[in-house]
Amino acid sequence: MNRPAILAKPGNQPSTDQDLALFRIYVGYRSLLSIVLLIMLISPNTRQLVGVLNPGLYIGVALAYLATSIILMGSLFTRLNRNPNLLFIVFLIDILAITLLAGSSRGMSSGLPILLIITVAASAVLITNRTLATLIAALSVLATLADTLRLIALHELTVNALFPAGLLGLLFFGVSLLVQFIAHRLGRAEELARNRASDLYNLQRLNEQIVQHMQTGILLVGNDGIVRVMNKAATGLLAPERPVSMEHGRQLADYSPELAYQFEHWKGIGLHKAKPFTVMEGAPPVIANFRDLQPSTNQESLVFVEDYTPVTQYAQSLKLTSLGRLTASIAHEIRNPLGAISHAAQLLEESPELSDSDQRMAEIILHHCGRVNRIVESVIQISSREPPKPEYLSIASWLEEMVAAYLQSSQHPVVITVDCDYPELLVEFDPENLQRILSNLLDNALRHSKLATGSEVAEIIVSLDFTSHRCLLDIIDAGAGVTPADQAKLFEPFFTTVQEGSGMGLYLCKELCEINNASLDYRPTDQGKSCFRISMSQRAH
Numbered sequence: 001m002n003r004p005a006i007l008a009k010p011g012n013q014p015s016t017d018q019d020l021a022l023f024r025i026y027v028g029y030r031s032l033l034s035i036v037l038l039i040m041l042i043s044p045n046t047r048q049l050v051g052v053l054n055p056g057l058y059i060g061v062a063l064a065y066l067a068t069s070i071i072l073m074g075s076l077f078t079r080l081n082r083n084p085n086l087l088f089i090v091f092l093i094d095i096l097a098i099t100l101l102a103g104s105s106r107g108m109s110s111g112l113p114i115l116l117i118i119t120v121a122a123s124a125v126l127i128t129n130r131t132l133a134t135l136i137a138a139l140s141v142l143a144t145l146a147d148t149l150r151l152i153a154l155h156e157l158t159v160n161a162l163f164p165a166g167l168l169g170l171l172f173f174g175v176s177l178l179v180q181f182i183a184h185r186l187g188r189a190e191e192l193a194r195n196r197a198s199d200l201y202n203l204q205r206l207n208e209q210i211v212q213h214m215q216t217g218i219l220l221v222g223n224d225g226i227v228r229v230m231n232k233a234a235t236g237l238l239a240p241e242r243p244v245s246m247e248h249g250r251q252l253a254d255y256s257p258e259l260a261y262q263f264e265h266w267k268g269i270g271l272h273k274a275k276p277f278t279v280m281e282g283a284p285p286v287i288a289n290f291r292d293l294q295p296s297t298n299q300e301s302l303v304f305v306e307d308y309t310p311v312t313q314y315a316q317s318l319k320l321t322s323l324g325r326l327t328a329s330i331a332h333e334i335r336n337p338l339g340a341i342s343h344a345a346q347l348l349e350e351s352p353e354l355s356d357s358d359q360r361m362a363e364i365i366l367h368h369c370g371r372v373n374r375i376v377e378s379v380i381q382i383s384s385r386e387p388p389k390p391e392y393l394s395i396a397s398w399l400e401e402m403v404a405a406y407l408q409s410s411q412h413p414v415v416i417t418v419d420c421d422y423p424e425l426l427v428e429f430d431p432e433n434l435q436r437i438l439s440n441l442l443d444n445a446l447r448h449s450k451l452a453t454g455s456e457v458a459e460i461i462v463s464l465d466f467t468s469h470r471c472l473l474d475i476i477d478a479g480a481g482v483t484p485a486d487q488a489k490l491f492e493p494f495f496t497t498v499q500e501g502s503g504m505g506l507y508l509c510k511e512l513c514e515i516n517n518a519s520l521d522y523r524p525t526d527q528g529k530s531c532f533r534i535s536m537s538q539r540a541h
Contacts, residue, residue: 027072034066054104065097091123099143107151116140124179137176141169217305276308342369388430396420420462428537433512441475448479471538
């Protein structure tokens, strides 16, 4: 669709940023802890709690701990947190530093070993290797017990201090295993959510591709008549001359007042009877259908716009099939008496006793017998022709050959010019059908040019419609043109402005164009000349 996707594309490693954030929090905690430990030694209210056994060692370890925190602060923008071995070293330093600080502050009685719980919990979260995370807990237990035994040996603590040290060790293991379990479960839940987000994103993109490449135009229209979203097919049918990116946020009436009227009528009564309409002059007819979007809190609706041309072509095909059956049943009924009338008129014309007036009557009978026979043959051509066999034709070279053959078969001096600036242009058309169409149109053009100017001249101009990707073939003559009153009936069967015409030529040409996915229209030029335009599919190299 022509607006950004609702879902953002999931990252390849979405947990990386979260792990880095947790690592930054832990580094910030280390830095703050080292500063607090130094302040506790300086403050008169807390100096008796820390560093009582060895103040020098306490200050040195606290400063070194602060220095390592500063170094880690500088490495926050690196990939340190992704390396479990480097993380293991960081937590090992924390265990050593806290153990030394606790050892210089009377061990368990200072309460500092409890800080190792945070270190153990952080290692269980940040280190993905569960063995290393458990090893951190084990080393914390060993460090706490070893420091307690050392202080007991120095008579700074009693044997009773082993019990809280053992309980703290069990707490280390319990915290480590519990946090590892929770982190593992959260990781699995995050992985599942990431997969679901990726599936939803891919499904959305797939849906967008399907909708975008549908031949049916789809518009999402709000209750206020504003188009929220439309696909390429809708743009091609309703606004082919404007870029796709400009087509959302406009009123439905900007594309077609008739479409907006049908939409409002459907919104008002809830019923809709599909009625074909054209967006602009010369555009193919389209048909619209409407559906409420459920569920929708904004009362939005879907508008489906389809090209009505295939329906008309199918109806035309059914009509021609019925016409074929009808003409097949009456061909002999018409031709047999027509042949008898023509034969009798010929015999009558050869009679030596025939007067001049009767001779003229016989000629009129023969003339109109020939005209009726041509009409029957034209109808049979329409009804009994085979389906088209389209090919890709190089229009420039094909026109040269066709015009050369036409001129060679002509019995009169005629002038036909071809103007084509696209030597590599390919069009898709049945060559036999196209030859029949152009021959008929050139016959008409030369005849009308002679009636108006006395010279049989015609011009063929090839151009491209880059918006619709169609090739335009204009056959122009120097005739007087078709009156506006006759233009509406120009392609109707049996309609003719020439006394000798059967009225089936243009009708046959239009039918041949439509079954080849092309169109034939009459449009006068700016110079007042008559022009018949064939619009057909094209494919360029």
